[in-house]
Amino acid sequence: MNKRIVILGSASGMPQAERSSSSFVLETNSQSYLFDCGEGTSSSILKHKIDYDKISTIFITHMHPDHCIGIFSLIQMMYLTQREKSLEIFLPEESMTQVKSFLNTLYLFQEKLGFEIYFYTVKPGSFYKDPNLKIKAFPNLHLAENGKIIEKEKLLNKMESFSLEIRLKNKKIVYSGDVGGLDDLKMILPDSDILLTECMHLDIERLLALIKSSKVKSTVFTHIPPELEKEKEVITKRANELKIKGFQFAFDGLALSL
Numbered sequence: 001m002n003k004r005i006v007i008l009g010s011a012s013g014m015p016q017a018e019r020s021s022s023s024f025v026l027e028t029n030s031q032s033y034l035f036d037c038g039e040g041t042s043s044s045i046l047k048h049k050i051d052y053d054k055i056s057t058i059f060i061t062h063m064h065p066d067h068c069i070g071i072f073s074l075i076q077m078m079y080l081t082q083r084e085k086s087l088e089i090f091l092p093e094e095s096m097t098q099v100k101s102f103l104n105t106l107y108l109f110q111e112k113l114g115f116e117i118y119f120y121t122v123k124p125g126s127f128y129k130d131p132n133l134k135i136k137a138f139p140n141l142h143l144a145e146n147g148k149i150i151e152k153e154k155l156l157n158k159m160e161s162f163s164l165e166i167r168l169k170n171k172k173i174v175y176s177g178d179v180g181g182l183d184d185l186k187m188i189l190p191d192s193d194i195l196l197t198e199c200m201h202l203d204i205e206r207l208l209a210l211i212k213s214s215k216v217k218s219t220v221f222t223h224i225p226p227e228l229e230k231e232k233e234v235i236t237k238r239a240n241e242l243k244i245k246g247f248q249f250a251f252d253g254l255a256l257s258l
């Protein structure tokens with residue numbers, strides 16, 4: 001099988017009829033990797049005929065529901081189809097205890113599943129390496145606006161949110177996750193082969209200029225809020241005027257060969 005990325009969810013936090021929430025799968029010959037797992041990911045996996053038994057590892061960029069809530073349905077689907085291979089899940093550290101405990105709340109007991117789940121944390125810097133992939137996490141300010149409430153309510157949230165640089169042999173793939181602003185992306189973009197970026201929390205004109213100056217070779221806008229649907233043509237035209245290479249909007253099922 002050729003290496004490829006398939007977008008499974010291209011919606012933002014607002015659920016949409018024609019889009020699932022944030023997720024994509026990166027398939028290699030030996031195994032597949034899931035990046036974020038919003039609502040609808042399992043349905044999208046089935047709809048787009050993804051071999052989910054091959055998913056060895058899941059990476060979650062932050063704990064907003066449109067990026068993580070699909071994990072539980074996916075684990076249930078793996079359980080119901082008698083998965084045997086172990087599964088690795090990388091999560092922001094702040095969520096680890098609660099996610100493990102919520103699996104028990106959902107009666108998805110480790111003892112019952114029939115396959116092992118190993119949990120790890122997404123950490124700033126290089127945090128993952130195997131013969132196919134190397135992944136670096138860049139902390140971003142997407143959740144920083146919650147600081148006041150967290151302080152006032154004495155909550156344990158640490159506002160962990162990450163953008164990811166994925167190295168696949170000689171290819172550099174950047175996944176923005178959700179960001180706080182353009183500054184979160186400046187360091188990570190230069191010379192990317194493929195950029196999968198959200199386009200909701202960013203000024204589009206400035207984002208396009210940054211992509212251009214960073215010499216990105218192929219750009220996919222994802223995490224598309226409903227209000228942006230009618231702007232897609234205008235934005236695509238602008239991207240073409242600026243000669244942004246390989247520009248397109250994501251849709252669920254979009255496949256990018258690697």
Ligand SMILES: [Zn+2]
Binds near residue numbers: 178
């Ligand atoms: Zn989001």
Ligand SMILES: [Zn+2]
Binds near residue numbers: 062064142178
């Ligand atoms: Zn978010």
